[in-house]
Amino acid sequence: MASQERALRADAARNYERIVGAAIVAFEEVGPEVTLEEIAGRAAVSVATVYRRFRTREQVVRAVLDHVLTTEIEPMAAAHTDDPWRDLAGLLETAIEALAGHRVLLAVARESPKFDLESMHRCVHSMQLLLRRAIEAGVVRPELEVRDLAAVIVMTLATVHPGDPHGADRKRYLALLLDGLRASRDTLPPPSSHDLPGSPRQQ
Incomplete structure (x- = not known):
C-alpha cells in the first residue's frame, strides 16, 4: 500500500x-x-x-509564475559577492528580465487583482538577506523593507509592452528606481504597514 x-x-x-x-x-x-x-x-x-x-485557469497562471520565480529568480538570491549593492541590484534586474521574458504570461497575470499582492511574496522574501547586507554596508537606505523591492519589480514591469522588444523602457525606469534605493540624507515616508502586501496576516 x-x-x-x-x-x-x-x-x-x-x-x-x-x-x-x-x-x-x-x-x-x-x-x-x-x-x-x-x-x-x-x-x-x-x-x-x-x-x-x-x-481554474488562474491557478495555472499562478503555478507558472511560481515556477518562473522558483527556478529563474530565487536561486540568484543565494549568490553573494563582495559587492552588496551589485548583488541586490543584479537580483532585481534578473527578476525583471525573467518575468519580462514571459510577456504573454505577464499580461495574463496582470488581469488578476492579486498579482502584485501574492506572486512576488515569496520571491522578495528570498531577497531579505541581500537587502540586509546592502543596508549594513551603507549602500542603500536603512529604512528599506522587502516590500519596497516588490514595488520596484511591479512598477518596472508596468513599463513592459510589445512596442519595446529590446526593453529600453524597463531598463530606463529600473535605473531610476534603483537610484531611489541608494543611501540618502532624506528619509522615505513610512509605509501604510510593515507587512508585505498580500501577506497572510493581511488577508
Missing part, C-alpha cells in the same frame, strides 16, 4: 511538472486566450487531470 501511495504521489508530481511546462510554452506560442484544453493536450494528460490539479 505504501509503495502504491508513493507511486501515485510521484505520478501526480510528474503530471504537475508536465502541465506547468506545457503552460509556459502555450501562453507564449498561443497567446493569452490559450485554454486549459490546449494545455492538457500539450502536456499529454487529460483535461480532467488539469482541472483536478488546478481547478
Whole structure:
C-alpha cells in the first residue's frame, strides 16, 4: 500500500511538472486566450487531470509564475559577492528580465487583482538577506523593507509592452528606481504597514 501511495504521489508530481511546462510554452506560442484544453493536450494528460490539479485557469497562471520565480529568480538570491549593492541590484534586474521574458504570461497575470499582492511574496522574501547586507554596508537606505523591492519589480514591469522588444523602457525606469534605493540624507515616508502586501496576516 505504501509503495502504491508513493507511486501515485510521484505520478501526480510528474503530471504537475508536465502541465506547468506545457503552460509556459502555450501562453507564449498561443497567446493569452490559450485554454486549459490546449494545455492538457500539450502536456499529454487529460483535461480532467488539469482541472483536478488546478481547478481554474488562474491557478495555472499562478503555478507558472511560481515556477518562473522558483527556478529563474530565487536561486540568484543565494549568490553573494563582495559587492552588496551589485548583488541586490543584479537580483532585481534578473527578476525583471525573467518575468519580462514571459510577456504573454505577464499580461495574463496582470488581469488578476492579486498579482502584485501574492506572486512576488515569496520571491522578495528570498531577497531579505541581500537587502540586509546592502543596508549594513551603507549602500542603500536603512529604512528599506522587502516590500519596497516588490514595488520596484511591479512598477518596472508596468513599463513592459510589445512596442519595446529590446526593453529600453524597463531598463530606463529600473535605473531610476534603483537610484531611489541608494543611501540618502532624506528619509522615505513610512509605509501604510510593515507587512508585505498580500501577506497572510493581511488577508
